[in-house]
Amino acid sequence: MHSVCLREAQPQDFAQIAEIGIAAMIEDPLLAYFECRASPINPKENPEHTRALSSYIQFTLYSSWYAGGVIKVACAPSAHCIEPSTRTSLNQESVEERILAAAIWMPPRKRVSNFDPFTLLRSGGVSLAQNVGMAGLSRRWIEYPPIVEHSWKQAQWALEDGKNWSPLDTWSLTMAFTEPAYQGRGLMTTLIRDWISSVPGEGFTLQASTTRARDFFYRHFGFELLDRCKVGVGHASAKGLPETKGPGVELFTMLKRNVERKC
Ligand SMILES: CC(C)(COP(=O)(O)OP(=O)(O)OC[C@H]1O[C@@H](n2cnc3c(N)ncnc32)[C@H](O)[C@@H]1OP(=O)(O)O)[C@@H](O)C(=O)NCCC(=O)NCCS
Numbered sequence: 001m002h003s004v005c006l007r008e009a010q011p012q013d014f015a016q017i018a019e020i021g022i023a024a025m026i027e028d029p030l031l032a033y034f035e036c037r038a039s040p041i042n043p044k045e046n047p048e049h050t051r052a053l054s055s056y057i058q059f060t061l062y063s064s065w066y067a068g069g070v071i072k073v074a075c076a077p078s079a080h081c082i083e084p085s086t087r088t089s090l091n092q093e094s095v096e097e098r099i100l101a102a103a104i105w106m107p108p109r110k111r112v113s114n115f116d117p118f119t120l121l122r123s124g125g126v127s128l129a130q131n132v133g134m135a136g137l138s139r140r141w142i143e144y145p146p147i148v149e150h151s152w153k154q155a156q157w158a159l160e161d162g163k164n165w166s167p168l169d170t171w172s173l174t175m176a177f178t179e180p181a182y183q184g185r186g187l188m189t190t191l192i193r194d195w196i197s198s199v200p201g202e203g204f205t206l207q208a209s210t211t212r213a214r215d216f217f218y219r220h221f222g223f224e225l226l227d228r229c230k231v232g233v234g235h236a237s238a239k240g241l242p243e244t245k246g247p248g249v250e251l252f253t254m255l256k257r258n259v260e261r262k263c
Pocket residue numbers: 001024025101174175176177178179182183184185186187188189190208209210212213215216219
């Protein structure tokens with residue numbers, strides 16, 4: 001892959017990032033479950049099928065941004081990425097930047113509040129509610145938070161020094177994805193590694209919703225798997241689709257400690 005430019009995204013980038021998110025996360029079981037998807041979706045058949053997924057990803061981008069999150073993107077080289085000394089009016093105008101991968105980080109002690117109506121509204125909460133319905137909102141805001149919280153409690157109990165740290169003290173990776181056509185070229189490895197090395201001494205947490213994502217973060221960055229939990233047990237399949245007596249969607253609670261083990 002040619003050199004990529006890493007930068008922080010701004011709200012004007014969110015529509016483009018959401019497009020990539022839709023393509024990359026279309027089979028994500030947790031998002032399928034949150035949006036109460038009835039069957040697998042095929043955007044080629046009907047672009048309307050991705051409306052709920054799009055509003056969920058846009059909501060995540062805006063709510064994270066308003067709550068102080070950092071959204072890092074990897075882009076194909078563009079006028080933005082060309083050194084000022086080598087910029088010409090020609091290359092400034094002619095090179096279109098293209099975002100290829102994105103990672104949403106929440107800093108220590110900053111999280112999106114589930115109960116801040118102002119943030120929920122200005123992040124697109126109304127559009128999200130229209131697209132996922134009360135059942136979708138209830139899955140995301142009533143069922144999911146205590147399950148994840150319990151998983152972190154279990155994780156802390158299982159660790160020798162679990163009483164000395166809290167997941168709230170870590171950088172939390174809320175979402176990460178790469179445009180499918182550009183996967184496997186090192187973009188996410190570069191994006192995550194760059195951020196981890198830019199905040200030395202910090203810990204990092206995430207909740208992976210696929211074994212592929214779990215293994216990716218374990219292999220490349222040394223995230224440890226601390227606990228597993230499930231949503232939708234008894235009524236959803238492993239893919240997040242309706243299934244009577246289904247096993248539910250499995251989530252992997254993961255931590256990358258800082259070197260001083262403050263977390
Ligand atoms: C998981 C995901 C984010 C990885 O993004 P990516 O940009 O493809 O990641 P990378 O290219 O850095 O690494 C992927 C693989 O390519 C390999 N790779 C790295 N650099 C490479 C290069 N220059 N050329 C070819 N392959 C390379 C890596 O070794 C890695 O292989 P492995 O994981 O099998 O060991 C991406 O697959 C994705 O968007 N998945 C859907 C969404 C998702 O699951 N997100 C994570 C949880 S929110």
